Amino acid sequence: MNMQKRLWWDAAVAVSVLACAFLVWLDTAFDHAMPKNALGALLALAAFAVAYGVFGRWLIGRPHPVASQVYLGVVVVITAVGCAADPNIAVLQAIAYPLIGCFAPVGFFGMLAWDVLLALGVFVGLAAGPAGATAAAITAVLSFLFAVAIGLWILRITHWGLERARLLSEVQKAQQQAAVSARDAGAARERERLARDMHDTVAQSLTGLVMLAERAQRQASAPTGAGELPDTLATIEDAARETLREIRSLVAETTTPSVDDGLAEAARRVVQRFARETGIAASIEFDAVVPQREHEVVLLRCLQEGLANVRKHARAATAAATLRSVGDTVVLEVVDDGVGVAGVVDDEEGFGLAGMRERVRMFGGTVALRPAPGGGARLTVSVPSGSGAAAVDPSVADIVEHAVDDEASVRTAHEGGAA
Incomplete structure:
Protein backbone atom coordinates (compact mmCIF):
# COMPACT_ATOMS: atom_id res chain seq x y z
CA MET A 1 0.00 0.00 0.00
CA GLY A 132 6.65 42.94 -6.60
CA ALA A 133 4.79 43.07 -3.28
CA THR A 134 1.27 43.50 -4.72
CA ALA A 135 1.45 40.54 -7.05
CA ALA A 136 3.16 38.54 -4.30
CA ALA A 137 0.37 39.27 -1.81
CA ILE A 138 -2.40 38.38 -4.29
CA THR A 139 -0.70 35.13 -5.32
CA ALA A 140 0.07 34.04 -1.76
CA VAL A 141 -3.39 34.86 -0.37
CA LEU A 142 -5.34 33.19 -3.18
CA SER A 143 -3.17 30.09 -3.04
CA PHE A 144 -3.50 29.95 0.75
CA LEU A 145 -7.29 30.26 0.70
CA PHE A 146 -7.62 27.61 -1.99
CA ALA A 147 -5.33 25.24 -0.07
CA VAL A 148 -7.28 25.74 3.17
CA ALA A 149 -10.59 25.08 1.41
CA ILE A 150 -9.25 21.91 -0.18
CA GLY A 151 -7.74 20.85 3.15
CA LEU A 152 -11.05 21.27 4.97
CA TRP A 153 -12.79 19.23 2.30
CA ILE A 154 -10.20 16.44 2.55
CA LEU A 155 -10.41 16.42 6.35
CA ARG A 156 -14.20 16.17 6.14
CA ILE A 157 -13.94 13.20 3.77
CA THR A 158 -11.32 11.57 6.02
CA HIS A 159 -13.46 11.94 9.14
CA TRP A 160 -16.49 10.63 7.27
CA GLY A 161 -14.50 7.61 6.12
CA LEU A 162 -13.25 6.88 9.64
CA GLU A 163 -16.77 7.16 11.05
CA ARG A 164 -18.11 4.90 8.32
CA ALA A 165 -15.40 2.33 9.06
CA ARG A 166 -16.27 2.45 12.76
CA LEU A 167 -19.98 1.95 12.10
CA LEU A 168 -19.24 -0.88 9.67
CA SER A 169 -17.09 -2.59 12.27
CA GLU A 170 -19.89 -2.31 14.84
CA VAL A 171 -22.42 -3.74 12.37
CA GLN A 172 -20.13 -6.67 11.57
CA LYS A 173 -19.65 -7.38 15.27
CA ALA A 174 -23.41 -7.28 15.79
CA GLN A 175 -23.92 -9.68 12.88
CA GLN A 176 -21.35 -12.06 14.29
CA GLN A 177 -23.00 -11.95 17.72
CA ALA A 178 -26.41 -12.56 16.13
CA ALA A 179 -24.98 -15.49 14.17
CA VAL A 180 -23.49 -17.03 17.30
CA SER A 181 -26.75 -16.52 19.23
CA ALA A 182 -28.84 -18.05 16.44
CA ARG A 183 -26.45 -20.99 16.13
CA ASP A 184 -26.52 -21.65 19.87
CA ALA A 185 -30.31 -21.31 19.98
CA GLY A 186 -30.69 -23.74 17.08
CA ALA A 187 -28.39 -26.27 18.71
CA ALA A 188 -30.26 -25.94 22.01
CA ARG A 189 -33.62 -26.49 20.32
CA GLU A 190 -32.25 -29.53 18.51
CA ARG A 191 -30.98 -31.02 21.77
CA GLU A 192 -34.32 -30.33 23.46
CA ARG A 193 -36.16 -32.04 20.61
CA LEU A 194 -33.86 -35.05 20.82
CA ALA A 195 -34.31 -35.23 24.59
CA ARG A 196 -38.10 -35.04 24.22
CA ASP A 197 -38.16 -37.70 21.51
CA MET A 198 -35.90 -40.01 23.51
CA HIS A 199 -38.08 -39.58 26.59
CA ASP A 200 -41.27 -40.29 24.64
CA THR A 201 -39.89 -43.32 22.82
CA VAL A 202 -36.62 -44.90 23.91
CA ALA A 203 -36.95 -44.12 27.63
CA GLN A 204 -40.47 -45.56 27.76
CA SER A 205 -39.38 -48.68 25.89
CA LEU A 206 -36.40 -49.20 28.18
CA THR A 207 -38.65 -48.81 31.21
CA GLY A 208 -40.86 -51.54 29.81
CA LEU A 209 -37.82 -53.75 29.24
CA VAL A 210 -36.76 -53.29 32.86
CA MET A 211 -40.21 -54.29 34.08
CA LEU A 212 -40.23 -57.33 31.77
CA ALA A 213 -36.79 -58.36 32.99
CA GLU A 214 -37.95 -58.11 36.61
CA ARG A 215 -40.98 -60.25 35.80
CA ALA A 216 -38.76 -62.83 34.07
CA GLN A 217 -36.51 -62.91 37.14
CA ARG A 218 -39.50 -63.54 39.41
CA GLN A 219 -40.79 -66.25 37.09
CA ALA A 220 -37.41 -67.97 36.97
CA SER A 221 -37.21 -68.07 40.76
CA ALA A 222 -40.80 -69.16 41.32
CA PRO A 223 -41.54 -72.90 41.13
CA THR A 224 -44.76 -72.32 39.17
CA GLY A 225 -43.42 -69.59 36.85
CA ALA A 226 -41.16 -71.63 34.64
CA GLY A 227 -43.93 -72.26 32.11
CA GLU A 228 -44.53 -68.52 31.60
CA LEU A 229 -40.85 -67.64 31.27
CA PRO A 230 -40.48 -68.38 27.52
CA ASP A 231 -43.38 -66.05 26.69
CA THR A 232 -41.86 -63.30 28.82
CA LEU A 233 -38.46 -63.74 27.17
CA ALA A 234 -40.10 -63.55 23.73
CA THR A 235 -41.83 -60.35 24.80
CA ILE A 236 -38.49 -58.94 25.98
CA GLU A 237 -36.95 -59.79 22.61
CA ASP A 238 -39.79 -58.08 20.72
CA ALA A 239 -39.56 -54.99 22.98
CA ALA A 240 -35.77 -54.81 22.52
CA ARG A 241 -36.13 -54.98 18.73
CA GLU A 242 -38.76 -52.24 18.85
CA THR A 243 -36.45 -50.08 20.98
CA LEU A 244 -33.61 -50.64 18.51
CA ARG A 245 -35.92 -49.58 15.67
CA GLU A 246 -36.84 -46.40 17.55
CA ILE A 247 -33.17 -45.55 18.14
CA ARG A 248 -32.37 -46.07 14.46
CA SER A 249 -35.32 -43.88 13.55
CA LEU A 250 -34.07 -41.06 15.78
CA VAL A 251 -30.55 -41.34 14.37
CA ALA A 252 -31.92 -41.23 10.81
CA GLU A 253 -33.88 -38.05 11.57
CA THR A 254 -30.84 -36.22 12.92
CA THR A 255 -28.41 -37.25 10.19
CA THR A 256 -27.63 -34.65 7.52
CA PRO A 257 -26.30 -36.47 4.44
CA SER A 258 -23.33 -35.15 2.50
CA VAL A 259 -24.05 -33.05 -0.59
CA ASP A 260 -20.55 -33.31 -1.98
CA ASP A 261 -21.80 -35.43 -4.91
CA GLY A 262 -24.74 -33.17 -5.68
CA LEU A 263 -28.19 -32.45 -4.30
CA ALA A 264 -29.98 -34.95 -6.56
CA GLU A 265 -27.83 -37.92 -5.49
CA ALA A 266 -28.01 -37.00 -1.80
CA ALA A 267 -31.81 -36.63 -1.97
CA ARG A 268 -32.09 -40.01 -3.69
CA ARG A 269 -30.10 -41.65 -0.87
CA VAL A 270 -32.36 -40.09 1.76
CA VAL A 271 -35.51 -41.39 0.05
CA GLN A 272 -34.08 -44.86 -0.52
CA ARG A 273 -33.03 -45.15 3.11
CA PHE A 274 -36.46 -43.97 4.25
CA ALA A 275 -38.19 -46.59 2.09
CA ARG A 276 -35.86 -49.36 3.27
CA GLU A 277 -36.32 -48.58 6.98
CA THR A 278 -40.07 -47.91 7.00
CA GLY A 279 -41.41 -50.14 4.26
CA ILE A 280 -43.29 -47.16 2.83
CA ALA A 281 -43.14 -46.92 -0.97
CA ALA A 282 -41.21 -43.68 -1.55
CA SER A 283 -40.01 -41.93 -4.69
CA ILE A 284 -38.40 -38.65 -5.72
CA GLU A 285 -38.44 -36.64 -8.94
CA PHE A 286 -36.35 -33.59 -9.76
CA ASP A 287 -35.32 -31.37 -12.64
CA ALA A 288 -32.03 -29.55 -13.27
CA VAL A 289 -31.85 -27.66 -9.96
CA VAL A 290 -28.41 -26.25 -9.11
CA PRO A 291 -28.78 -24.05 -6.01
CA GLN A 292 -25.96 -22.81 -3.83
CA ARG A 293 -24.44 -25.20 -1.30
CA GLU A 294 -26.21 -23.48 1.60
CA HIS A 295 -29.52 -24.04 -0.21
CA GLU A 296 -28.66 -27.71 -0.76
CA VAL A 297 -28.10 -28.26 2.97
CA VAL A 298 -31.39 -26.56 3.91
CA LEU A 299 -33.42 -28.42 1.26
CA LEU A 300 -31.96 -31.78 2.28
CA ARG A 301 -32.74 -31.10 5.95
CA CYS A 302 -36.31 -30.16 5.01
CA LEU A 303 -36.64 -33.36 2.97
CA GLN A 304 -35.48 -35.37 5.97
CA GLU A 305 -37.88 -33.58 8.31
CA GLY A 306 -40.76 -34.06 5.89
CA LEU A 307 -40.10 -37.80 5.60
CA ALA A 308 -39.69 -38.03 9.39
CA ASN A 309 -43.18 -36.52 9.78
CA VAL A 310 -44.52 -39.14 7.36
CA ARG A 311 -42.80 -41.87 9.39
CA LYS A 312 -44.13 -40.67 12.76
CA HIS A 313 -47.58 -39.24 12.03
CA ALA A 314 -48.97 -40.03 8.59
CA ARG A 315 -49.58 -43.81 8.74
CA ALA A 316 -49.09 -43.67 4.97
CA ALA A 317 -48.53 -46.39 2.40
CA THR A 318 -46.77 -44.16 -0.15
CA ALA A 319 -44.77 -40.93 -0.12
CA ALA A 320 -43.55 -38.89 -3.09
CA ALA A 321 -41.02 -36.05 -3.10
CA THR A 322 -40.42 -33.59 -5.95
CA LEU A 323 -37.69 -31.00 -6.35
CA ARG A 324 -38.08 -28.51 -9.18
CA SER A 325 -37.35 -24.96 -10.31
CA VAL A 326 -40.20 -22.48 -10.65
CA GLY A 327 -38.77 -19.24 -12.02
CA ASP A 328 -36.19 -18.01 -9.53
CA THR A 329 -37.42 -20.36 -6.80
CA VAL A 330 -36.51 -23.92 -5.84
CA VAL A 331 -39.60 -25.83 -4.64
CA LEU A 332 -39.51 -29.04 -2.58
CA GLU A 333 -42.75 -30.98 -2.05
CA VAL A 334 -43.34 -34.09 0.07
CA VAL A 335 -46.79 -35.68 -0.45
CA ASP A 336 -48.18 -38.75 1.35
CA ASP A 337 -51.47 -40.68 1.32
CA GLY A 338 -51.80 -40.92 5.09
CA VAL A 339 -54.28 -39.53 7.58
CA GLY A 340 -53.71 -35.94 6.44
CA VAL A 341 -53.94 -32.72 8.47
CA ALA A 342 -56.89 -30.69 9.64
CA GLY A 343 -56.28 -27.46 7.75
CA VAL A 344 -53.01 -25.59 7.86
CA VAL A 345 -50.70 -26.75 10.64
CA ASP A 346 -48.80 -24.00 12.44
CA ASP A 347 -45.69 -24.38 14.55
CA GLU A 348 -46.65 -27.57 16.37
CA GLU A 349 -43.77 -29.15 18.19
CA GLY A 350 -44.70 -32.67 17.15
CA PHE A 351 -44.20 -31.90 13.45
CA GLY A 352 -40.87 -30.10 13.81
CA LEU A 353 -42.10 -27.25 11.60
CA ALA A 354 -40.72 -24.48 13.82
CA GLY A 355 -37.07 -25.38 13.18
CA MET A 356 -37.76 -26.00 9.50
CA ARG A 357 -39.44 -22.61 9.08
CA GLU A 358 -36.59 -20.86 10.88
CA ARG A 359 -33.96 -22.46 8.62
CA VAL A 360 -35.86 -21.63 5.45
CA ARG A 361 -36.69 -18.07 6.57
CA MET A 362 -32.95 -17.31 6.78
CA PHE A 363 -32.86 -17.64 2.97
CA GLY A 364 -36.07 -15.73 2.29
CA GLY A 365 -38.11 -18.92 1.79
CA THR A 366 -41.44 -20.26 3.06
CA VAL A 367 -42.81 -23.54 4.47
CA ALA A 368 -46.43 -24.69 4.17
CA LEU A 369 -48.18 -27.89 5.33
CA ARG A 370 -51.66 -28.45 3.88
CA PRO A 371 -54.01 -31.31 3.07
CA ALA A 372 -53.19 -33.04 -0.20
CA PRO A 373 -55.88 -33.50 -2.87
CA GLY A 374 -57.45 -36.92 -2.39
CA GLY A 375 -56.23 -37.30 1.19
CA GLY A 376 -52.92 -37.17 2.96
CA ALA A 377 -50.66 -34.18 3.50
CA ARG A 378 -48.54 -31.95 1.28
CA LEU A 379 -45.41 -30.22 2.63
CA THR A 380 -44.16 -27.39 0.38
CA VAL A 381 -40.79 -25.66 0.90
CA SER A 382 -39.87 -22.72 -1.37
CA VAL A 383 -36.37 -21.18 -1.37
CA PRO A 384 -35.02 -18.46 -3.75
CA SER A 385 -32.44 -19.99 -6.05
CA GLY A 386 -28.82 -18.84 -6.03
CA SER A 387 -29.05 -17.37 -9.56
CA GLY A 388 -32.18 -15.33 -9.04
CA ALA A 389 -31.63 -14.15 -5.49
CA ALA A 390 -29.05 -11.96 -3.85
CA ALA A 391 -25.98 -13.63 -2.47
CA VAL A 392 -26.46 -15.27 0.89
CA ASP A 393 -25.15 -13.25 3.83
CA PRO A 394 -21.95 -14.94 5.12
CA SER A 395 -23.29 -14.81 8.64
CA VAL A 396 -26.40 -16.77 7.55
CA ALA A 397 -24.28 -19.35 5.73
CA ASP A 398 -22.18 -19.65 8.87
CA ILE A 399 -25.33 -20.31 10.96
CA VAL A 400 -26.43 -23.11 8.62
CA GLU A 401 -23.01 -24.77 8.48
CA HIS A 402 -22.62 -24.60 12.28
CA ALA A 403 -26.15 -25.86 12.80
CA VAL A 404 -25.28 -28.91 10.71
CA ASP A 405 -22.08 -29.39 12.72
CA ASP A 406 -24.00 -29.11 16.00
CA GLU A 407 -26.59 -31.63 14.83
CA ALA A 408 -23.76 -34.01 13.89
CA SER A 409 -22.29 -33.58 17.37
CA VAL A 410 -25.63 -34.33 18.98
CA ARG A 411 -26.04 -37.37 16.73
CA THR A 412 -22.60 -38.67 17.68
CA ALA A 413 -23.39 -38.36 21.38
CA HIS A 414 -26.72 -40.07 20.81
CA GLU A 415 -25.14 -42.97 18.94
CA GLY A 416 -22.53 -43.36 21.66
CA GLY A 417 -25.29 -43.54 24.32
CA ALA A 418 -27.27 -46.03 22.25
CA ALA A 419 -24.24 -48.25 21.81
Missing part, protein backbone atom coordinates in the same frame (compact mmCIF):
# COMPACT_ATOMS: atom_id res chain seq x y z
CA ASN A 2 2.81 2.44 0.89
CA MET A 3 4.55 1.61 -2.39
CA GLN A 4 1.40 2.51 -4.30
CA LYS A 5 1.18 5.81 -2.42
CA ARG A 6 4.81 6.56 -3.22
CA LEU A 7 4.25 5.97 -6.93
CA TRP A 8 1.40 8.48 -6.96
CA TRP A 9 3.50 11.05 -5.11
CA ASP A 10 6.44 10.36 -7.43
CA ALA A 11 4.27 11.17 -10.43
CA ALA A 12 2.78 14.32 -8.84
CA VAL A 13 6.17 15.71 -7.79
CA ALA A 14 7.71 14.92 -11.19
CA VAL A 15 4.89 16.64 -13.09
CA SER A 16 5.06 19.74 -10.85
CA VAL A 17 8.85 20.09 -11.13
CA LEU A 18 8.84 19.55 -14.90
CA ALA A 19 6.00 22.06 -15.36
CA CYS A 20 7.93 24.70 -13.41
CA ALA A 21 11.12 23.97 -15.38
CA PHE A 22 9.22 24.33 -18.66
CA LEU A 23 7.73 27.67 -17.56
CA VAL A 24 11.17 28.94 -16.50
CA TRP A 25 12.65 27.96 -19.88
CA LEU A 26 9.69 29.47 -21.74
CA ASP A 27 9.99 32.83 -19.97
CA THR A 28 13.75 32.89 -20.37
CA ALA A 29 13.49 32.20 -24.09
CA PHE A 30 10.62 34.53 -25.04
CA ASP A 31 10.00 37.08 -22.28
CA HIS A 32 12.81 39.53 -21.60
CA ALA A 33 10.69 42.31 -20.06
CA MET A 34 11.13 41.12 -16.46
CA PRO A 35 14.57 40.22 -15.11
CA LYS A 36 14.74 36.64 -13.78
CA ASN A 37 17.36 34.31 -12.34
CA ALA A 38 16.77 31.17 -14.41
CA LEU A 39 19.79 29.39 -12.96
CA GLY A 40 18.64 30.02 -9.40
CA ALA A 41 15.13 28.83 -10.26
CA LEU A 42 16.42 25.62 -11.83
CA LEU A 43 18.70 25.00 -8.85
CA ALA A 44 15.70 25.45 -6.53
CA LEU A 45 13.72 22.93 -8.60
CA ALA A 46 16.63 20.49 -8.47
CA ALA A 47 16.89 20.92 -4.70
CA PHE A 48 13.14 20.35 -4.38
CA ALA A 49 13.31 17.11 -6.38
CA VAL A 50 16.39 15.84 -4.50
CA ALA A 51 14.85 16.64 -1.10
CA TYR A 52 11.76 14.66 -2.06
CA GLY A 53 13.67 11.73 -3.56
CA VAL A 54 16.08 11.35 -0.66
CA PHE A 55 14.01 12.48 2.29
CA GLY A 56 10.29 13.04 1.59
CA ARG A 57 9.64 9.82 -0.34
CA TRP A 58 11.08 7.74 2.47
CA LEU A 59 8.78 9.43 5.02
CA ILE A 60 5.55 8.52 3.21
CA GLY A 61 3.59 6.10 5.37
CA ARG A 62 6.12 6.23 8.22
CA PRO A 63 5.29 7.83 11.59
CA HIS A 64 8.27 10.18 12.08
CA PRO A 65 6.80 13.51 13.28
CA VAL A 66 10.10 15.33 13.82
CA ALA A 67 11.61 14.25 10.51
CA SER A 68 8.37 15.20 8.74
CA GLN A 69 8.46 18.72 10.22
CA VAL A 70 12.09 19.13 9.14
CA TYR A 71 11.21 18.06 5.60
CA LEU A 72 8.27 20.53 5.43
CA GLY A 73 10.61 23.28 6.59
CA VAL A 74 12.98 22.41 3.72
CA VAL A 75 10.04 22.51 1.26
CA VAL A 76 8.97 25.98 2.48
CA VAL A 77 12.51 27.38 2.24
CA ILE A 78 13.17 25.95 -1.24
CA THR A 79 9.83 27.26 -2.53
CA ALA A 80 10.51 30.75 -1.12
CA VAL A 81 14.01 30.87 -2.63
CA GLY A 82 12.74 29.64 -5.98
CA CYS A 83 9.98 32.28 -6.06
CA ALA A 84 12.60 34.97 -5.40
CA ALA A 85 14.58 33.72 -8.40
CA ASP A 86 11.61 33.33 -10.78
CA PRO A 87 7.87 33.93 -10.11
CA ASN A 88 7.05 30.81 -12.13
CA ILE A 89 8.33 28.71 -9.22
CA ALA A 90 5.10 29.69 -7.41
CA VAL A 91 3.52 26.83 -9.40
CA LEU A 92 5.29 24.51 -6.95
CA GLN A 93 2.53 25.42 -4.49
CA ALA A 94 0.39 22.92 -6.42
CA ILE A 95 2.46 20.10 -4.88
CA ALA A 96 3.80 21.88 -1.77
CA TYR A 97 0.36 22.28 -0.16
CA PRO A 98 -0.56 18.58 -0.69
CA LEU A 99 2.80 17.62 0.82
CA ILE A 100 1.83 19.65 3.88
CA GLY A 101 -1.45 17.73 4.03
CA CYS A 102 0.53 14.48 3.92
CA PHE A 103 3.23 15.30 6.49
CA ALA A 104 1.70 17.96 8.77
CA PRO A 105 0.64 17.03 12.33
CA VAL A 106 -2.74 15.33 12.61
CA GLY A 107 -5.62 17.80 12.80
CA PHE A 108 -6.73 20.95 11.07
CA PHE A 109 -4.67 23.45 13.08
CA GLY A 110 -1.39 21.61 12.55
CA MET A 111 -1.97 21.68 8.79
CA LEU A 112 -3.13 25.32 8.94
CA ALA A 113 0.10 26.41 10.68
CA TRP A 114 2.24 24.97 7.88
CA ASP A 115 -0.09 26.44 5.23
CA VAL A 116 0.47 29.87 6.77
CA LEU A 117 4.26 29.35 6.78
CA LEU A 118 4.24 28.33 3.11
CA ALA A 119 2.05 31.31 2.16
CA LEU A 120 4.43 33.65 4.00
CA GLY A 121 7.45 32.05 2.30
CA VAL A 122 5.85 32.46 -1.16
CA PHE A 123 4.95 36.07 -0.37
CA VAL A 124 8.43 36.91 0.86
CA GLY A 125 10.07 35.20 -2.10
CA LEU A 126 7.86 36.86 -4.71
CA ALA A 127 8.09 40.24 -3.02
CA ALA A 128 11.90 40.01 -2.93
CA GLY A 129 12.02 39.02 -6.60
CA PRO A 130 10.87 40.74 -9.75
CA ALA A 131 7.12 40.17 -9.16
